[in-house]
Amino acid sequence: MHFQQAPPALGNQYDDDRVLRSYLRRVFPADVLVEIEESLREMGRLAGGELYELQLADRLNEPVLTQWDAWGNRIDQVELTPLWRVAERIAAEHGVVATAYEQKHGSLSRVHQCALAYLFTPSTDIYSCPLAMTDGAARTLLTSGNQQLIDRAVPHLITRDPREFWTAGQWMTELTGGSDVGLSETIAKPQEGGFRLYGRKWFTSAISSQMALTLARPEGNPPGGRGLALFYLETRDEHGRPRNIQINRLKDKLGTRKVPTAELTLDGTPAQLVKGTTDGVRNIAPLLNITRLWNGISAVALMRRGVALSSDYARKRVAFGAPLSEKPLHLDTLATLHAEAEAAFHLAFYVAELAGQSETREISDDDALLLRVLTPVMKLTTGKQAVMVASEVLETFGGAGYVEDTGLPVLLRDSQVLPIWEGTTNVLALDTLRALQSGENDPQRGLVRFAAAVTRCLENVRDARLADAVRVARTALDHATSWLAEAERVGLLALEAGARRFSLTLGRTIELALLIKHAQWSHDHEHDGKAIASARRFAASGINLISDHDADDLSELL
Ligand code: MFK
Numbered sequence: 001m002h003f004q005q006a007p008p009a010l011g012n013q014y015d016d017d018r019v020l021r022s023y024l025r026r027v028f029p030a031d032v033l034v035e036i037e038e039s040l041r042e043m044g045r046l047a048g049g050e051l052y053e054l055q056l057a058d059r060l061n062e063p064v065l066t067q068w069d070a071w072g073n074r075i076d077q078v079e080l081t082p083l084w085r086v087a088e089r090i091a092a093e094h095g096v097v098a099t100a101y102e103q104k105h106g107s108l109s110r111v112h113q114c115a116l117a118y119l120f121t122p123s124t125d126i127y128s129c130p131l132a133m134t135d136g137a138a139r140t141l142l143t144s145g146n147q148q149l150i151d152r153a154v155p156h157l158i159t160r161d162p163r164e165f166w167t168a169g170q171w172m173t174e175l176t177g178g179s180d181v182g183l184s185e186t187i188a189k190p191q192e193g194g195f196r197l198y199g200r201k202w203f204t205s206a207i208s209s210q211m212a213l214t215l216a217r218p219e220g221n222p223p224g225g226r227g228l229a230l231f232y233l234e235t236r237d238e239h240g241r242p243r244n245i246q247i248n249r250l251k252d253k254l255g256t257r258k259v260p261t262a263e264l265t266l267d268g269t270p271a272q273l274v275k276g277t278t279d280g281v282r283n284i285a286p287l288l289n290i291t292r293l294w295n296g297i298s299a300v301a302l303m304r305r306g307v308a309l310s311s312d313y314a315r316k317r318v319a320f321g322a323p324l325s326e327k328p329l330h331l332d333t334l335a336t337l338h339a340e341a342e343a344a345f346h347l348a349f350y351v352a353e354l355a356g357q358s359e360t361r362e363i364s365d366d367d368a369l370l371l372r373v374l375t376p377v378m379k380l381t382t383g384k385q386a387v388m389v390a391s392e393v394l395e396t397f398g399g400a401g402y403v404e405d406t407g408l409p410v411l412l413r414d415s416q417v418l419p420i421w422e423g424t425t426n427v428l429a430l431d432t433l434r435a436l437q438s439g440e441n442d443p444q445r446g447l448v449r450f451a452a453a454v455t456r457c458l459e460n461v462r463d464a465r466l467a468d469a470v471r472v473a474r475t476a477l478d479h480a481t482s483w484l485a486e487a488e489r490v491g492l493l494a495l496e497a498g499a500r501r502f503s504l505t506l507g508r509t510i511e512l513a514l515l516i517k518h519a520q521w522s523h524d525h526e527h528d529g530k531a532i533a534s535a536r537r538f539a540a541s542g543i544n545l546i547s548d549h550d551a552d553d554l555s556e557l558l
Contacts (some may be wrong), residue, residue: 005382008313008408010052012121014044019342023349025520026521032105038045040128041093042136043119049349051083051090051123056407057267058083058125063260064210065250077246078208085128087120092165096120099133103360110276110356111349114297121298122305125258126414127231130167132294134283137168137213138249139328139359141232143286144275157434164489169212169235170287171438173203181215181281182225186266188216190249196244196268197231205245210235213287215280216271228280231271244268255413262498267441288422292379295422299382304413306393309408310334313397333396337389339515339537341446344382345505346514351378370449374436374510376428380500381507383419399446429499432506437482450506451477457513461520465532469516469539476509476544482544506545 014020014037024040061081069075080088082422095102097368100113129334138157141150156166156320177183186199197216204212211234221227237243245269251261275283311334313323323328354371363371394401401408417490419425454477456468483502487495515538519531 004120005400006316008309008316010048010308010312012041012044012049013047013122013308013540016048016308017044018346018528019269019304020118020532022522022526022528023117023346023518024111025295025526026518027111027349027353028105028108031110032108036105036115038067039094039099039112040115040119043116046090047119047123049429051086054083054086055123055125058258059407062257063250064259065262067247072151074242074246076242076245078247078250078262080260081125081206081258083125084127084208084258088130088165089162089169090557091120091124091127091131092160092162095119095129095160096462097138098160100356100359101138101154107356107360107362110359111352114293114349114352116300117294117297118252118304121301121476124554125410125416126256126298127258128294128298128301129256129259130169130209132219132291133170133205133209133287133455134168135165135291135294137211138171139290140213140230141274142283142289144230144283145233146274147419149272149274156210166210167206167208167211167474169207169214170284170291171201171204171212171214174200175202179424182228184215184217184228185493186214186216187227188218188231188271189272190218193323194270194272195231197266197271198268199262199266200326201262201266203251204262205258205259205263207250207264209237210514213274213284214271215284218277221278221476226278229277230274230280230283232274233269233271237551243270251434254416255410256409256417256547257413289375290355292375292428293351296344296382297412298353299350299386300341300416300420302411303337303344304384304528306390306411307338307341310337310393310396330396331449333392335533335537336431337392337519340385340389340541342531343508343515344385344540345512346373346518347511348376348382350510351375353496367453369438369446370453372438373432373446373450373506374453376423376435377503377507377510379422380419380425380428380432381505383423384504385420386415387412428498429503431498432483433495433499433504436498444484447481451481452512454510457510457517461516463520463523463532466516466519466535468511469474469535472539472543473509473512473516475514476546478503479544479546480505480509483548486548498546501547504543504545508545512538512543 004457007295026555050168058081064079066077096116099116100110103109135156138154141154156164159165172181174184176185186197187194214231215228216231217227246265248263250266271278317324351374353369357370394412395406397408438446461470517537522528522531
């Protein structure tokens with residue numbers, strides 16, 4: 001007798017995704033959905049088909065840096081893996097960045113683009129990194145109003161022609177700086193027609209990009225983030241040689257192994273100011289916010305992939321006399337992961353909706369403030385969820401989930417980057433406090449907008465099965481509100497010490513509220529109770545994480 005275990009398999013990742021399809025039916029007018037569906041179904045086909053096969057075949061490949069040629073010339077060439085080369089072409093041709101800028105469907109174009117990115121991401125081993133930077137660079141240049149740079153770079157960043165397509169890099173992180181970008185040491189020296197940059201970048205995004213946005217301090221500027229300026233540079237000259245950029249090495253990372261993340265020395269790299277000679281951190285903020293949106297979309301995409309593989313496997317794997325899909329405890333575990341992913345999905349895509357409205361200037365002041373608050377909240381909440389879900393997904397496979405050539409462990413390693421890059425959980429929790437104040441030094445102002453958004457989701461919920469979930473959301477919101485008032489009264493130590501639990505509570509509360517709202521809609525319009533079941537389950541998964549003793553015992557513990 002020879003037993004052969006069937007591996008997990010994927011179908012069309014659009015057709016198979018109830019959560020995505022139901023959400024799109026709610027937010028898109030029916031005729032527009034018909035128009036965009038072809039592009040989504042095609043991406044779903046690629047993601048579950050040839051891209052997924054290529055991803056499994058590409059598993060052991062990594063980018064290779066060649067610093068010298070045979071004759072002693074410094075060349076610093078980076079060879080990408082076969083999967084990434086295909087991913088680049090497909091991303092361009094299918095408009096994974098371009099769709100947001102073509103704006104064929106107004107503000108909803110951003111949602112369409114995020115849906116494409118969501119389908120594309122799990123089969124392309126973090127090719128989402130250069131795409132996120134490309135999107136962020138296009139948005140930042142457009143926001144800057146620097147027409148010369150817009151004319152030069154943006155058409156390349158948003159084209160669908162792979163021969164013309166550029167990706168962008170973001171080089172912010174330095175040895176001194178890390179999250180505290182204001183400590184950056186790179187110096188910008190004026191030269192005729194621009195600047196030359198001198199310094200070390202310690203952790204770049206993919207170094208295969210044709211251009212980059214970076215921060216440097218014009219000589220004579222004061223210290224801190226305000227003394228930095230935002231610069232545009234092109235990485236290689238017309239012969240493909242680096243422009244006074246040395247790639248010292250590629251990072252040896254836990255995950256995201258296909259991404260050629262690099263350490264660089266800039267030794268007179270020609271660069272141009274994007275906007276003014278100061279306020280680099282403020283001027284690069286549009287890029288940060290776009291890449292944080294991508295981070296959230298990637299988080300829900302990786303969660304979805306894990307749950308899809310695990311659900312398929314549960315139908316195939318027989319143990320203790322029945323398929324795992326018929327085992328109550330296994331089903332309970334899977335349903336909890338599914339609910340977590342579904343709740344996260346609704347928050348990430350809600351931020352995409354608001355971002356789209358901001359880009360088409362159809363956003364109210366109140367919703368602009370809400371977007372500013374929800375961007376870090378969404379990024380930090382979904383990043384944590386992705387790691388938890390990936391870890392649990394591996395466990396649902398037993399030992400197979402721990403074995404590399406199943407292609408499963410990479411899900412956990414790649415998810416682990418999501419709470420780290422683009423701002424760690426703690427940095428973003430502090431950013432949430434800053435966003436709540438939004439220049440007015442009154443955190444309650446942002447919280448009022450947040451509370452209004454939660455309340456809007458809950459006000460038309462009628463299904464009795466959702467009543468407990470509504471209560472959980474309201475209670476968490478009330479606790480967050482009272483905690484913030486009390487922490488402000490007590491002082492900065494209490495506020496900062498509790499910022500992570502507070503921000504995660506905001507994230508989980510609005511996720512629950514959005515899921516409840518969608519569940520009611522899905523019941524009313526699709527006669528489907530699955531989202532109701534997810535909302536009930538998510539409500540029982542720990543929404544309110546606030547403790548009232550945040551700063552009391554800090555000195556005892558440290
Ligand atoms: C693939 C390999 C995996 C490994 C990872 C590779 C990483 C490669 C790519 C990276 O390097 S990812 C970069 C990760 N780093 C970050 O995301 C930075 C994290 N730190 C922060 O976000 C800090 O909050 C920040 C640097 C922004 C704080 O800097 P400052 O100098 O203290 O700035 P400040 O004073 O808070 O803000 C300056 C201005 O920008 C303010 O406006 P005003 O000048 O008008 O007062 C802020 O309101 C504004 N601002 C800051 N963040 C903003 C923002 N505005 C809008 N949105 C935001 N998110």
